[in-house]
Amino acid sequence: MPTRRDSDAIIAIVDDDLSVCEGLDTLIRSAGWRAESFTSAQEFLARAGAEPPSCLILDLQLPGLSGLDLQKRLVEIGLEIPIIFLTGHGSIPTSVQAMKAGATEFLTKPVDEEDLLRAIHEAIERDRRVRKQNAEMRELQNRFESLTPREQEIMQHVISGRLNKQIATELNISEFTVKIHRGHVMRKMHAGSLADLVRMAERLGTGARKTARASRGQGSKCSTKVL
Amino acid sequence: MRVRAPTAKRLAAEAVASQRLQADLTRYGLALLFVGLAVVASLLLQLFHFRVPAAPLLLAAVLVSSWYGGPGPAVLAAILSMGALYWYFVEPVRTIRIFPSEVPYFIVYVAFASLLSWFGTTRRRAEAVLRELASLLDLTHDTVLVTDMEGVIKLWNRGAEERYGWTAEQAMGRVVHDLLTVPPAPIEQIKRELTRKGRWEGELVHTRKDGVPIVVASRWSLERDGRGAPVAILETNNDITERKQAEEALKRSEAYLAEAQRLSHTGSWAFDVAGNEYIYLSDECLRIFGLDPKAALPTREVIFRLIHPDDSERVNREFRKSVDEKVDTSSEFRIALPPGTMKPIQTTRHPVLNDVGEVVEVVGTVIDITECKRAEEERDRLRQFESDLAHLNRVSMMGELAASIAHEVNQPLSGVVSNASAGLRWLAGETPNLEEAREGLRRIVRDGKRAGEVIARIRALTRRTAAATEKLDANEIIDEVLPLVRDEAKKKSVTIQTRFANVLAPIAGDRVQLQQVVLNLVINAMEAMSSINERARELVITTSNMEPDQVQVTVEDSGIGIDPEKLEKIFDSFYTTKPGGMGMGLSISRSILQAHGGRLWAARKDGCGTMFHFTLPRYKEEGVNADAARL
Numbered sequence: 120m121p122t123r124r125d126s127d128a129i130i131a132i133v134d135d136d137l138s139v140c141e142g143l144d145t146l147i148r149s150a151g152w153r154a155e156s157f158t159s160a161q162e163f164l165a166r167a168g169a170e171p172p173s174c175l176i177l178d179l180q181l182p183g184l185s186g187l188d189l190q191k192r193l194v195e196i197g198l199e200i201p202i203i204f205l206t207g208h209g210s211i212p213t214s215v216q217a218m219k220a221g222a223t224e225f226l227t228k229p230v231d232e233e234d235l236l237r238a239i240h241e242a243i244e245r246d247r248r249v250r251k252q253n254a255e256m257r258e259l260q261n262r263f264e265s266l267t268p269r270e271q272e273i274m275q276h277v278i279s280g281r282l283n284k285q286i287a288t289e290l291n292i293s294e295f296t297v298k299i300h301r302g303h304v305m306r307k308m309h310a311g312s313l314a315d316l317v318r319m320a321e322r323l324g325t326g327a328r329k330t331a332r333a334s335r336g337q338g339s340k341c342s343t344k345v346l
Numbered sequence: 347m348r349v350r351a352p353t354a355k356r357l358a359a360e361a362v363a364s365q366r367l368q369a370d371l372t373r374y375g376l377a378l379l380f381v382g383l384a385v386v387a388s389l390l391l392q393l394f395h396f397r398v399p400a401a402p403l404l405l406a407a408v409l410v411s412s413w414y415g416g417p418g419p420a421v422l423a424a425i426l427s428m429g430a431l432y433w434y435f436v437e438p439v440r441t442i443r444i445f446p447s448e449v450p451y452f453i454v455y456v457a458f459a460s461l462l463s464w465f466g467t468t469r470r471r472a473e474a475v476l477r478e479l480a481s482l483l484d485l486t487h488d489t490v491l492v493t494d495m496e497g498v499i500k501l502w503n504r505g506a507e508e509r510y511g512w513t514a515e516q517a518m519g520r521v522v523h524d525l526l527t528v529p530p531a532p533i534e535q536i537k538r539e540l541t542r543k544g545r546w547e548g549e550l551v552h553t554r555k556d557g558v559p560i561v562v563a564s565r566w567s568l569e570r571d572g573r574g575a576p577v578a579i580l581e582t583n584n585d586i587t588e589r590k591q592a593e594e595a596l597k598r599s600e601a602y603l604a605e606a607q608r609l610s611h612t613g614s615w616a617f618d619v620a621g622n623e624y625i626y627l628s629d630e631c632l633r634i635f636g637l638d639p640k641a642a643l644p645t646r647e648v649i650f651r652l653i654h655p656d657d658s659e660r661v662n663r664e665f666r667k668s669v670d671e672k673v674d675t676s677s678e679f680r681i682a683l684p685p686g687t688m689k690p691i692q693t694t695r696h697p698v699l700n701d702v703g704e705v706v707e708v709v710g711t712v713i714d715i716t717e718c719k720r721a722e723e724e725r726d727r728l729r730q731f732e733s734d735l736a737h738l739n740r741v742s743m744m745g746e747l748a749a750s751i752a753h754e755v756n757q758p759l760s761g762v763v764s765n766a767s768a769g770l771r772w773l774a775g776e777t778p779n780l781e782e783a784r785e786g787l788r789r790i791v792r793d794g795k796r797a798g799e800v801i802a803r804i805r806a807l808t809r810r811t812a813a814a815t816e817k818l819d820a821n822e823i824i825d826e827v828l829p830l831v832r833d834e835a836k837k838k839s840v841t842i843q844t845r846f847a848n849v850l851a852p853i854a855g856d857r858v859q860l861q862q863v864v865l866n867l868v869i870n871a872m873e874a875m876s877s878i879n880e881r882a883r884e885l886v887i888t889t890s891n892m893e894p895d896q897v898q899v900t901v902e903d904s905g906i907g908i909d910p911e912k913l914e915k916i917f918d919s920f921y922t923t924k925p926g927g928m929g930m931g932l933s934i935s936r937s938i939l940q941a942h943g944g945r946l947w948a949a950r951k952d953g954c955g956t957m958f959h960f961t962l963p964r965y966k967e968e969g970v971n972a973d974a975a976r977l
Contacts, residue, residue: 136757138793142764145786149771149779180836207753207760207833229760232767 128173128243131166133157133189134205135181139228143176143235150236152243160184164192171198174223174242176235179206179213187213190220199249201242205230256322262308263323270307273300277313278320370418377411377419381426389434400435401455408459412466420463428455489562489583492569495576497521497533509585511555522581526552536566541576544568552583561590604629611714619669619705622646634691634714636683654680654688661693668695669705678715690715732937733810739934740807740862743869750834754800758793765790800829806858807865813856813941817965820853820860820889820897821846827861831868840872840883847889852965853897859938860962863946866931867901867958873924874905874956881954895964896944902957913948935960 130147132154134140140156147154155172157163160181175193179186190202201223206213214225223245224238266274276286283301287294310316384407388400404427412420432442444452483490484504492501502517510517510526517525523533528550540546546566551559562583569578607613613631617624623646629639635652637644653661657679664677676694683689695710744751769786772779803826821844828842835842853860868885875883881904888900908916915921917936922929932946939946944962951957 136761138758138761138789138796139764141789142761142768142793145782145789146764146768146771149768149782180833182836182841207756228756229763232763 127153128246129153129155129170130174130176130239131155131157131163131172131200132176133160133163133181133186134176134178135159136178139178139205143230146232146235147176147239150239152239160186160189160192163189171200173201173246174239175200175202176239177202177204179204179217187217187220190217190222194221201245203235203238203242259308259319259323262319265307266304270300270304273297274304274308274316274320277301277304278317373415373419374422377407377415377423378426380407380410381423381430383407384427385430385434392435400431404431405455405458405462409462409466412463413470416470417463417467420466424456424459424463427459428452431455489581489585491517491522491581491583493522493579493581495579497523497579499525500578506583509554509560509583510552528552540566540568540579544570549586550583560585560587562586607631608633611717613712615710615712617646617708617710619707624649625707631712634689634712635681652681654682656680665695665708668697668708672697672699672703672705690719692718733813735930736859736862736934736938737808737810739866739930740858743862743865743931744804744808746869747830747834747865750832750837751800751804751830753833754829755797758797758800761793762790762797765793803827803830803861807861809858811858813859815854815856817852818855818857818860819850820899820962821850823857823860824864824887824889824899827865827868830865831872834869835872835885838872838876838883840875840885842868842885842887845886845888847891849891850889851891851895851897853962854965855942855962860942863935863938863960864899864901866935867960870931871901871903871905871956871958874903874907876905878905892961895966896961897964898959898961900957900959902951902955904951904953904955907950907954908948908956910950913950916948917946 130152132140132143132147134143134156135158137158140158144154144156155166157166161184163175177186177189181189184192186204193200193202202217202221203224203226204214204217204222205226205228207228217225223242224234226234226238263271272290273286276289281289283294283297287297290297304310305316308316308319310319381404384403385400388398388403391398392400408420408423408427411423415423429442432444433440436448486503487505487508489506489509490501490503491499491506493499499517499520499522502512502514504514506517507513512525522528523530532550536546536548544567546564548564550562550564552562553559563586564584565582567580568576569580571577607628607630611630611634613634614626614628615624615631616626624643627643627649632639632644635644635649637648650658650662657677661677661679664675667673668675674694674696676692678690678692680688680690691712692715693710693712695708697705698707698709700706765786769783769790772782772786824844824846828844831842864887868887871885872883875885884904886900886902888902890898890900892898916923917932918929919933920929921933936946939960939962942962944960946958946960949957949959
């Protein structure tokens with residue numbers, strides 16, 4: 120899966136104030152990204168469907184559907200976009216709530232240029248990571264799903280560390296047959312070694328939730344790398 | 347027609363002449379008749395041999411003729427009687443021959459006849475004069491009566507009849523004091539004085555026949571006989587009841603005037619221009635100047651010396667103006683009172699002109715305006731207090747909206763910072779993007795102005811300035827304050843909707859005060875909806891033209907509403923439903939609108955919520971129709 124370059128990243132801005140919108144729009148464009156402005160949450164939701172943006176700069180106080188409401192809605196529909204919240208007067212409870220719900224950053228207006236650009240960089244990085252991990256995960260799942268039920272069963276036994284003989288006895292088949300299946304599994308899963316297969320199995324077994332958590336941790340590590 | 351008038355005149359003259367002739371004929375005829383009767387009577391007496399001389403009878407005829415006919419008929423009667431005497435009764439009869447020996451007899455007769463006719467004529471004249479006098483006495487309206495020394499009425503003229511209601515017949519012979527019920531005490535006193543001086547004058551109360559008492563001015567004089575003994579009293583009385591009443595009424599009205607002057611602290615004065623002195627200063631006037639009303643009239647100098655030195659020249663100038671220019675003037679000045687205190691006075695002057703238009707007098711008033719001044723100061727203080735309170739209300743509203751206002755300033759500032767940062771980036775690098783940079787600068791200018799405007803509005807609202815009336819657009823007033831509450835509304839999930847009249851008549855008023863009213867109503871409305879969750883929190887502001895000359899603004903909410911019995915109470919000072927509210931907002935808003943000639947009231951909305959309406963009079967250009975001005 121090819122990773123996108125920074126300049127391809129779309130940064131969405133949702134703020135009901137024209138001055139704020141226009142200012143952010145030009146700032147983001149001057150930093151080399153693509154910018155898309157929306158004056159309400161509803162407008163943004165109507166747009167979603169095409170290629171999702173890499174980062175969402177969201178005003179906390181929007182008329183009608185508020186920033187926090189939109190954040191919740193995006194989670195509901197499975198659109199995992201890194202959100203940078205903007206607020207005129209950030210209160211601690213709302214910022215905590217926003218961060219808990221997965222916000223990347225929480226900035227107060229007027230926004231410091233460097234803070235914002237750094238946050239956007241982080242968000243894009245994180246987005247890329249998420250996208251990459253999601254792609255790998257999808258690949259692994261595809262490989263796993265290409266196995267026959269018997270092969271999947273054999274794989275379970277293999278990663279538990281059982282010997283071929285033990286597996287043959289358990290399944291009441293010949294040791295040779297086990298070897299054949301095992302060879303198919305290794306090839307279909309693109310595993311170079313048993314350790315490889317075990318890691319893959321681990322990732323498949325813990326599912327998407329575990330993957331996301333891991334990537335978050337890596338994301339913050341990454342941000343230090345960027346700086 | 348031209349002929350008839352003289353004819354009528356002539357006829358009238360002829361009638362008068364013929365009347366006079368007839369009267370003369372009658373008189374002379376009577377003389378002839380009397381003499382004839384005397385001759386016939388004497389002849390008859392002679393015929394029957396009564397020896398009676400004829401001369402006395404004839405002389406009697408002369409007397410009677412002179413009595414009734416006057417001097418002419420008397421002479422005629424004397425001549426005729428003489429002739430008749432010689433013809434009938436002096437021997438030889440039937441001849442008129444006078445013998446020398448009879449001359450004395452003849453002379454005596456003539457003398458006697460002349461005497462008789464003179465006597466008769468004189469008596470007649472005297473009687474006519476008396477008759478005339480008596481009727482004159484009756485003609486006069488004065489009451490004239492004559493009594494003897496015991497008071498018994500001897501004469502009672504028609505004036506007395508009319509005055510007292512008793513006829514002369516009823517009054518004659520009665521004692522005057524009993525008839526007119528005069529108490530005896532003054533009568534005795536009057537009589538003593540009358541005896542001493544011969545006359546008395548004074549006022550008495552008499553009672554008329556119908557029982558009504560009247561006041562009379564009475565004059566008594568004592569009549570004495572030849573030896574100086576008092577015989578009669580002549581009393582003339584004039585009814586002065588009305589004059590007396592008029593006097594009393596005048597006195598009363600003067601007393602009322604003095605009382606009114608005292609109560610109103612208003613004195614009056616009159617100044618004689620030629621004499622250069624005051625000719626009248628009312629008691630209150632003197633009291634105001636701290637002078638004794640019972641003392642003699644103070645001179646001009648005394649009065650002017652009391653005026654505060656800083657004011658005296660001006661007062662004098664204004665006084666001269668009334669005299670020189672013949673106009674009404676007024677001045678305010680202070681007078682120095684003994685214990686080092688000051689009294690503010692206001693005087694008004696009016697020049698009084700004579701027939702040829704010269705100023706002869708200046709009349710005027712002085713008013714002690716201490717109370718007025720005090721009330722004025724009190725009013726000023728109250729006004730100041732009111733304005734302080736209004737200012738406090740504005741400041742407290744700004745405090746309430748501080749977060750919202752900060753947000754409203756922060757938004758454009760945020761734009762400015764972003765645009766500026768972006769601008770620097772667009773200009774950096776090898777190929778600066780000038781177009782983007784320029785666009786950014788334009789937005790910076792726009793956003794900077796926007797932030798500045800908000801701050802200017804806040805400053806205007808929190809500044810302590812005197813109210814100024816100008817031509818205003820109510821829509822604009824509302825538009826200008828709505829940004830201040832925008833963020834607050836967002837936070838409270840209130841949507842603000844405006845329904846403005848397309849063409850709204852201009853109004854006259856103070857911008858800041860009217861914005862204060864709108865802010866008060868909007869903040870209240872948002873407050874009223876804070877507990878509403880089951881329906882949308884909607885705030886609607888409507889403007890409309892009201893006939894004939896009003897503009898109406900309505901602020902309605904979808905809040906909890908107000909009990910009907912509290913719809914008026916909410917406008918009371920210190921009435922509040924908000925915790926921490928001062929309860930001044932609506933009360934101040936109402937007094938602001940009243941000062942603008944408008945009204946503010948609340949009404950329940952159909953469904954839920956409250957509507958606040960206020961009206962303002964349309965702006966009227968001086969001398970120009972407001973509609974025309976708008977074109």
